[in-house]
Amino acid sequence: MSNLQTTYLGIPIKNPIVVGSSGLSSTIDGIKALAKAGVAAIVLKSVFEEEIKAEAEQTIGQQLGQDDNNLEFYDYYDYQVKNEVLDRYVSLIREAKAAVDIPIIASINCSSYSEWVSFAHKIEEAGADGIELNIFKLPFGVKDEAAAIEKIYFDIVDKVKTSLRIPFGIKLAPYFTNLGNVIHRLSHSGAQGLVLFNRFTSVDYDIENDQVVVGKVYSNADEYVNSLRWISIAAPNAGCDLIASTGIHDYRTLVKMLMAGASSVELVSAIYKEGAEVVGAMLSELEQWMSRRGFQSIADFKGRLSQGEASNPEVFERVQFMRYFSGHKQ
Amino acid sequence: MAVSKAYLKEEREQEWRVEVRKLLKNKERTALPRVKMGEVEARERICSNIEVNKGLSADEAVNEARRCLDCPDPTCISGCPVEINIPKFIKRIEQGDFLKAARVLKETSTLPAVCGRVCPQEKQCEAKCFYQLKLKNEPVAIGYLERFAADYERESGQISVPEVAPANGIKIAVIGSGPAGLTFAGDMAKQGYDVTVFEALHEIGGVLKYGIPEFRLPNSIVDVEIDNLKRMGVKFENNFIVGRTASIEDLKEEGFAGFFTGSGAGLPRFMNIPGENYIGILSSNEYLTRVNLMDAANPDTDTPVISGKQVAVIGGGNTAMDSVRTARRLGAERAMIIYRRSMEEMPARVEEIKHAQEEGIEFLTLTNPVAYFADEKGRVNKVRVQKMELGEPDASGRRRPMPVEGSEYDIDVDTVVVSVGVSPNPLIPSSLPQLETTRWGTIVVDEDKLQTSIPEMFAGGDIVRGGATVILAMGDGRNAAAAMHKYLQDKRNA
Numbered sequence: 001m002s003n004l005q006t007t008y009l010g011i012p013i014k015n016p017i018v019v020g021s022s023g024l025s026s027t028i029d030g031i032k033a034l035a036k037a038g039v040a041a042i043v044l045k046s047v048f049e050e051e052i053k054a055e056a057e058q059t060i061g062q063q064l065g066q067d068d069n070n071l072e073f074y075d076y077y078d079y080q081v082k083n084e085v086l087d088r089y090v091s092l093i094r095e096a097k098a099a100v101d102i103p104i105i106a107s108i109n110c111s112s113y114s115e116w117v118s119f120a121h122k123i124e125e126a127g128a129d130g131i132e133l134n135i136f137k138l139p140f141g142v143k144d145e146a147a148a149i150e151k152i153y154f155d156i157v158d159k160v161k162t163s164l165r166i167p168f169g170i171k172l173a174p175y176f177t178n179l180g181n182v183i184h185r186l187s188h189s190g191a192q193g194l195v196l197f198n199r200f201t202s203v204d205y206d207i208e209n210d211q212v213v214v215g216k217v218y219s220n221a222d223e224y225v226n227s228l229r230w231i232s233i234a235a236p237n238a239g240c241d242l243i244a245s246t247g248i249h250d251y252r253t254l255v256k257m258l259m260a261g262a263s264s265v266e267l268v269s270a271i272y273k274e275g276a277e278v279v280g281a282m283l284s285e286l287e288q289w290m291s292r293r294g295f296q297s298i299a300d301f302k303g304r305l306s307q308g309e310a311s312n313p314e315v316f317e318r319v320q321f322m323r324y325f326s327g328h329k330q
Numbered sequence: 331m332a333v334s335k336a337y338l339k340e341e342r343e344q345e346w347r348v349e350v351r352k353l354l355k356n357k358e359r360t361a362l363p364r365v366k367m368g369e370v371e372a373r374e375r376i377c378s379n380i381e382v383n384k385g386l387s388a389d390e391a392v393n394e395a396r397r398c399l400d401c402p403d404p405t406c407i408s409g410c411p412v413e414i415n416i417p418k419f420i421k422r423i424e425q426g427d428f429l430k431a432a433r434v435l436k437e438t439s440t441l442p443a444v445c446g447r448v449c450p451q452e453k454q455c456e457a458k459c460f461y462q463l464k465l466k467n468e469p470v471a472i473g474y475l476e477r478f479a480a481d482y483e484r485e486s487g488q489i490s491v492p493e494v495a496p497a498n499g500i501k502i503a504v505i506g507s508g509p510a511g512l513t514f515a516g517d518m519a520k521q522g523y524d525v526t527v528f529e530a531l532h533e534i535g536g537v538l539k540y541g542i543p544e545f546r547l548p549n550s551i552v553d554v555e556i557d558n559l560k561r562m563g564v565k566f567e568n569n570f571i572v573g574r575t576a577s578i579e580d581l582k583e584e585g586f587a588g589f590f591t592g593s594g595a596g597l598p599r600f601m602n603i604p605g606e607n608y609i610g611i612l613s614s615n616e617y618l619t620r621v622n623l624m625d626a627a628n629p630d631t632d633t634p635v636i637s638g639k640q641v642a643v644i645g646g647g648n649t650a651m652d653s654v655r656t657a658r659r660l661g662a663e664r665a666m667i668i669y670r671r672s673m674e675e676m677p678a679r680v681e682e683i684k685h686a687q688e689e690g691i692e693f694l695t696l697t698n699p700v701a702y703f704a705d706e707k708g709r710v711n712k713v714r715v716q717k718m719e720l721g722e723p724d725a726s727g728r729r730r731p732m733p734v735e736g737s738e739y740d741i742d743v744d745t746v747v748v749s750v751g752v753s754p755n756p757l758i759p760s761s762l763p764q765l766e767t768t769r770w771g772t773i774v775v776d777e778d779k780l781q782t783s784i785p786e787m788f789a790g791g792d793i794v795r796g797g798a799t800v801i802l803a804m805g806d807g808r809n810a811a812a813a814m815h816k817y818l819q820d821k822r823n824a
Contacts, residue, residue: 057724057725058725059770060724060725060726061725063770063796070795070796070797070798071647071677071726072647072648072649072677072678072751072797073595073751073752073795073796073797073798074726074751074796074797075645075646075647075677075750075751076599076601076645076750076751077751079599079600079601079602079750080599080751080753082602083600083602086602112732112733112735117604117700118602118603118604118700121604122602155735155736163604
């Protein structure tokens with residue numbers, strides 16, 4: 001029997017499969033089912049500050065009386081909604097901790113620095129084992145300098161780390177001017193893990209009905225390559241756990257991510273598509289592969305094909321198809 | 331419950347009204363300046379609880395009453411939730427018959443001396459005054475005149491008691507003795523019902539007593555209005571918590587046939603920011619109730635409130651103004667309002683803000699607390715605030731406050747009063763599972779009848795609206811009384 005133990009945000013976990021933040025982890029029943037299926041840790045569905053603000057706005061719009069006669073009642077109503085949402089989230093954390101014996105990781109997405117700290121503080125008090133900071137703001141501001149956008153990430157980490165005792169990680173977007181630099185610096189910033197990468201909703205067009213629609217919700221098995229490249233590049237000098245996310249649908253990709261240097265992976269789309277049973281199947285195939293290859297533990301092959309260890313490290317830096325790009329075979 | 335135009339016309343055509351209108355030409359009336367209410371000097375009033383507004387003299391009141399044009403279409407009435415016949419009482423003042431003016435007020439208002447002091451007339455009746463709507467001029471000072479008439483009657487010792495119909499023997503319970511409950515009780519008593527008001531606190535008056543400080547609304551004024559209700563036969567039970575002392579079922583067994591819930595919004599809200607549980611941080615509900623009802627400003631009482639020297643009050647509503655001005659009177663050297671929007675967006679009445687400014691209150695606008703810090707004994711000693719800027723308008727039509735990142739700084743404080751709103755009192759809804767409530771904890775009622783999902787229970791005021799003005803709560807009390815009367819009559823005749 002192979003030893004599948006590894007870490008996530010520095011937290012020891014029994015195997016490398018963690019459920020990513022999603023609707024799968026938004027209820028106690030869902031959490032219990034995932035734990036039963038064998039996952040090693042669960043990231044709860046994110047709580048979004050923007051969602052709280054939108055709910056408060058909607059309430060105020062509906063409830064504000066004639067001549068604003070109850071304006072005093074609703075003047076700070078966003079705090080009321082926030083407290084209700086956070087209370088529900090705290091209950092979910094507490095119930096999840098009581099229901100399962102694997103690490104429960106909270107996930108937050110805020111739009112202001114102070115709220116990152118405030119949310120994180122409350123989640124820590126609730127007993128979560130760690131927090132994933134789901135930081136991302138679409139950089140569509142034409143006047144925003146890249147350096148200023150990057151600074152936001154580091155400022156948030158600085159604020160959060162001074163007020164938290166539990167481990168925290170950052171779920172990162174791949175959209176940075178110098179991604180390698182950002183990953184490297186963030187991995188040494190005090191965070192205990194970086195999740196590479198966040199997969200965002202996309203926009204698509206319905207050309208028969210002339211409508212803008214939400215693009216494909218789930219990832220497919222070909223989407224893993226970007227995460228693989230950057231984990232491979234970052235792993236040799238990373239200061240914290242790297243966690244792979246996006247496009248991990250079978251044990252082969254799981255193995256690839258570990259060989260690239262990831263300590264664990266986050267699964268969502270594969271479970272949505274194939275059910276929680278996919279976890280057991282992937283773990284079983286991972287064990288068979290390890291046995292076939294003679295590996296006793298994850299540590300035996302983790303990072304084996306990272307840029308630092310690979311025999312042809314230059315491949316990771318090639319992005320253009322050129323005649324002398326000999327590695328490609330039809 | 332719209333007042334009939336035919337009735338108003340008939341009233342307006344009465345001989346005495348016609349004669350008063352003839353006393354001056356409209357041009358002469360509109361040329362008169364609006365009266366200014368006398369006030370106690372700020373430096374004097376901050377040393378005591380003396381009422382700030384002095385009221386009008388008889389001459390000032392008559393002069394102001396002359397400005398009223400006694401319009402054929404009195405739009406001002408539509409701005410009053412209890413539909414006081416405004417031109418009629420004002421013309422009685424112009425006529426010099428102040429007692430009759432007071433009686434007009436009492437035709438529809440149980441608490442005229444209170445409304446004359448705390449109603450936001452600038453948003454209600456005065457906002458609908460012809461001067462304001464058509465002439466773009468300062469409206470007739472309806473609120474000042476209302477207060478004058480009510481005060482005159484009280485001080486004259488000739489207080490009129492509204493007529494009460496012969497007793498019909500039907501017992502009605504009123505839960506809560508705030509403006510909604512008192513108005514409902516008065517209107518039901520007029521119809522001959524046997525009304526008992528149950529109040530959880532040791533004093534009758536609800537928010538009028540515990541929430542509004544003496545310098546804005548003296549308790550003695552409220553007591554006179556309550557005495558009037560007692561003289562109409564309304565009974566009061568203090569220290570009685572419906573849902574604890576006795577349940578609704580217990581009261582039904584005692585023969586109560588109808589219930590009106592006006593239990594208000596007495597549950598304080600907090601921001602839930604780090605450090606908010608430190609000693610010295612309290613809600614405005616607690617702060618004001620202890621000072622107004624429990625003599626907590628007196629250091630010799632069992633539970634005195636701390637007289638902070640550096641007091642921060644969080645919020646921008648009337649309750650925040652009441653709290654910060656109370657702190658000033660209790661000896662605060664630095665009394666601050668910390669509000670996350672600008673002065674323009676504050677929900678507090680313009681008059682309250684003006685009075686606060688005169689009293690030396692600092693306004694830290696576009697500023698929001700993010701954390702509190704304490705000394706080794708757990709006593710708050712600093713508030714960390716963040717500067718804000720205004721973004722696009724939000725659902726309230728006001729520009730949204732947005733944090734300015736990196737702008738935090740600390741302010742020394744020894745007392746913080748959090749005044750960011752209240753939630754409905756949960757006791758009645760939680761003791762009656764079949765009572766339909768909203769997700770905000772307010773009781774669901776039929777909009778016109780104010781009848782709840784329990785047919786014999788009606789409700790109004792803050793427990794239905796979440797937050798409302800005194801006069802809106804009174805309007806609910808009136809409407810609910812009319813609807814319950816009809817409901818009980820129909821039931822009896824069925």
